[in-house]
Amino acid sequence: MNKLGLIIKREYLAKVRNKSFVIMTFLSPILMVGMIVLIAYLTKINDSEIRIIAVLNQSDYFSTDFATTESTAYINFKGISIEEARDSTLSSGFYGLLHIPDNSELERVAGNAFFYTKEAPSTAIVDKLEDIFQERLRQRKLIDLGVTAEEYAAIDNKFEIKTATFAGEQNLKGLNEIKAIIGGSFGYLIMMFIIIYGGFVMRSVIEEKTSRIIEVIISSVKPFQLMLGKIIGTSLAGITQFGIWIISASLLLLVVVYSFGVDPSGLSEAATLPSDTVAQMTATPAATDTMQLYAEELYKIPWLMLISFFVVYFLLGYLIYSSIYAAIGAAVDNETDTQQFIFPIILPLMLAIYVGFFSVFSNPHGPIAVGFSLFPLTSPIVMLMRLPGGIGEGGVPIWQLLTSIAVLIITFIGIVWLAAKIYRVGILMYGKKPTYRELFKWLKY
Amino acid sequence: MYKIQIPKILWGHFYIFAENxxxxxxxxxxxxxxxxxxxxxxxxxxxxxxxxxxxxxxxxxxxxxxxxxxxxxxxxxxxxxxxxxxxxxxxxxxxxxxxxxxxxxxxxxxxxxxxxxxxxxxxxxxxxxxxxxxxxxxxxxxxxxxxxxxxxxxxxxxxxxxxxxxxxxxxxxxxxxxxxxxxxxxxxxxxxxxxxxxxxxxxxxxxxxxxxxxxxxxxxxxxxxxxxxxxxxxxxxxxxxxxxYKNNIYKVGLEVEGRERFIAELSDKFLVTEAVMDRMDQQIDFLVQLPSEDSREFLTYVSEKAKVHSFIETIPSANDIFIQTVQTKSTDE
Incomplete structure (x- = not known):
């Protein structure tokens, strides 16, 4: 076995056999699934709570509007004063009291209505009440304008515009968001991987320094070989861990779904899709058709292309960042000294994620999205967020993709070269707290 | 510890293995x-x-x-x-x-x-x-x-x-x-x-x-x-x-009557350092630096007047050489 292979093997085994690594590997999926179950359970509890609202309606309007729903019940008070109503609301422990005063004019009635609660009311309840008033007021206005209730019902339908690219590809509403989320999760995965396993690489370098084995090793192998072996070995351990996480979490989730009847899909979709889409998908009978369309569209996303570029960007991005981590580990004597160097690394990663979520989602091919997907320290994340939209017409222009990868490769070579230089000098420096200036000097050694 | 006087050496001219x-x-x-x-x-x-x-x-x-x-x-x-x-x-x-x-x-x-x-x-x-x-x-x-x-x-x-x-x-x-x-x-x-x-x-x-x-x-x-x-x-x-590095310093142990006078006389002829007389009455231990490697003159002189117990050439230790060389080099600079 060649030396690089030996180093990779040792690094991998050292990582995988590490107790805390093993514990994390097997505990995390349990924690993750546990968290999902807990959230689902809490949501259920939250939903099942029924709020009772007392209504003191002294007007002639709204007599039928306050109908009890799943989560809200209305109790009508009749012929009592507002003070009495308030007292009995409080003594009965109702959620709140809605007072609708007597007046002949609907606008006045609505304008003077009050909703009293013990504490500040939940916005959901207030929204619900407001909707009822608003609907009534609108109907009233229309009647004033000579529109009959039937006519009003006839015009009350939602409209959705169909969208397509010039290439003739039809889009479903919300699909761009779904695509962005798919890209976003790839980008997020890269960021998490870099932060977790880059940190592992760094700590492993520091360990070699503090245990003073480093000079023994580099009298047998080149420092660069050691650094590379360390990065590869650690990432293989990381991939193993991620693999175990994904497989065991899915298995656990299946078990949980089947044995407890918790439906986590509603949760995750509710979190990711625009709410009206969810409503459409789950509530209306026509949803099955739409579902099928979405499934088809998801199927049509160029997965193979996406995954191949994920691998390319993942490898390059991870190698760039982890060699910086290795250089930091070499420069310091202990982990507490790493802070000043870590921050500038985390910064572009964070920037990439936030810019991705705020800018790329709304405008995947705008100038900011393009800029950040070309800049090498953010491109692995941002470009992946853009890519699900396809390549070429309607998607990421080919020149941008090629430029981005070329810049990334050049940066990769440059950074690894610089990091290797700092690493080579740093691993033999003991008892020095390096500054950026010092590191710059090392480059010339 | 005694002092050695070091002759100036041309440093770095020991090509022992110059050939092959x-x-x-x-x-x-x-x-x-x-x-x-x-x-x-x-x-x-x-x-x-x-x-x-x-x-x-x-x-x-x-x-x-x-x-x-x-x-x-x-x-x-x-x-x-x-x-x-x-x-x-x-x-x-x-x-x-x-x-x-x-x-x-x-x-x-x-x-x-x-x-x-x-x-x-x-x-x-x-x-x-x-x-x-x-x-x-x-x-x-x-x-x-x-x-x-x-x-x-x-x-x-x-x-x-x-x-x-x-x-x-x-x-x-x-x-x-x-x-x-x-x-x-x-x-x-x-x-x-x-x-x-x-x-x-x-x-x-x-x-x-x-x-x-x-x-x-x-x-x-x-x-x-x-x-x-x-x-x-x-x-x-x-x-x-x-x-x-050795400079013809010898450690001598001898027995003589009238030690002080003997040492005084000897010091006129040779460079004597660190004479020790605290033992038996007639015993003296001292270091002497001879002008050359030839010790016959000294021995002839001494053996006429005293009973010589020991006569040992002192060879500097690696430690002496180390300290001496480094200090000399440092003061030269």
Missing amino acids: ACMNTILVAKEVTKKFGEHTALNKVSLEIPKNSIYGLLGPNGAGKTTLIRIINQITYPDNGQVFFDGELLQPHHIAMIGYLPEERGLYKSMKVGEQALYLAQLKGLSKVEAKKRLKYWFEKLEIGDWWNKKVQELSKGMAQKIQFIVTVLHQPKLLIFDEPFSGFDPINANIIKDEIINLKNDGASIIFSTHRMESVEELCEHIALLHNAEKILDGKLSDIKNQ
Whole structure:
């Protein structure tokens, strides 16, 4: 076995056999699934709570509007004063009291209505009440304008515009968001991987320094070989861990779904899709058709292309960042000294994620999205967020993709070269707290 | 301690192996210079390290020893000058023929002893089977066979040092470099290691030995080089250097009546220092520096007047030479 292979093997085994690594590997999926179950359970509890609202309606309007729903019940008070109503609301422990005063004019009635609660009311309840008033007021206005209730019902339908690219590809509403989320999760995965396993690489370098084995090793192998072996070995351990996480979490989730009847899909979709889409998908009978369309569209996303570029960007991005981590580990004597160097690394990663979520989602091919997907320290994340939209017409222009990868490769070579230089000098420096200036000097050694 | 007066020596002119240098040297450094930024770590250092001998690389802290050793191990590279290994310009493949025990040394704490020794041996190019065989042999030889499955963090410092020693010599390198090999050892184990180093030399290995412990230099080294402030200020065969440094000082013990008068008379003729008269009535011990190597005149003179018990030439120790040379060099600058 060649030396690089030996180093990779040792690094991998050292990582995988590490107790805390093993514990994390097997505990995390349990924690993750546990968290999902807990959230689902809490949501259920939250939903099942029924709020009772007392209504003191002294007007002639709204007599039928306050109908009890799943989560809200209305109790009508009749012929009592507002003070009495308030007292009995409080003594009965109702959620709140809605007072609708007597007046002949609907606008006045609505304008003077009050909703009293013990504490500040939940916005959901207030929204619900407001909707009822608003609907009534609108109907009233229309009647004033000579529109009959039937006519009003006839015009009350939602409209959705169909969208397509010039290439003739039809889009479903919300699909761009779904695509962005798919890209976003790839980008997020890269960021998490870099932060977790880059940190592992760094700590492993520091360990070699503090245990003073480093000079023994580099009298047998080149420092660069050691650094590379360390990065590869650690990432293989990381991939193993991620693999175990994904497989065991899915298995656990299946078990949980089947044995407890918790439906986590509603949760995750509710979190990711625009709410009206969810409503459409789950509530209306026509949803099955739409579902099928979405499934088809998801199927049509160029997965193979996406995954191949994920691998390319993942490898390059991870190698760039982890060699910086290795250089930091070499420069310091202990982990507490790493802070000043870590921050500038985390910064572009964070920037990439936030810019991705705020800018790329709304405008995947705008100038900011393009800029950040070309800049090498953010491109692995941002470009992946853009890519699900396809390549070429309607998607990421080919020149941008090629430029981005070329810049990334050049940066990769440059950074690894610089990091290797700092690493080579740093691993033999003991008892020095390096500054950026010092590191710059090392480059010339 | 007595003072030696040192004749001025032309430093660095001991070309002992000037003829057929290539045949008899394992390592030759020619004008090796290394700078770290503004700081010069090595300034035109030339060395010839003979085969099958123990070569002491000496010098105060920060003299450049470690830098030179790292250059030999190709951990760093010289800015100028060349290093030849066994007649060839130093190349990466020579690494497998060098065994290096650094001063700053350690082991992976959470790895098992055997596994770790195997790993390090394989990095030096041994096959797994061969490495295992040799490790078994060495573990038995140093009586640590039962450590194979222990974790390094369970070992004491001295125990860990033994493992490191074994790993250094396991691949039977032509050139061994020991930087402070005895640190961390108790006297018994230090002796075991010292014997092993001598065995290795007898088996044909060439050894560079860097240390501050001058008594082990005296004991082990046939040749030495002294580095100071990035420069080589002295090198050669230890016995030759000692001869260069001896200055006809003799330790004399004799018995004479009227000691004070005798010493006074003697002092007129010879340079007498440190006369000790606190023993028996007529006993004197003193040091005398003779004008030349010829001691007959002195002995004739003394033996006429006194009963000579002892007459011993004092040869400077490596320690004296070290301190003397470094101090002289420092005041010269």
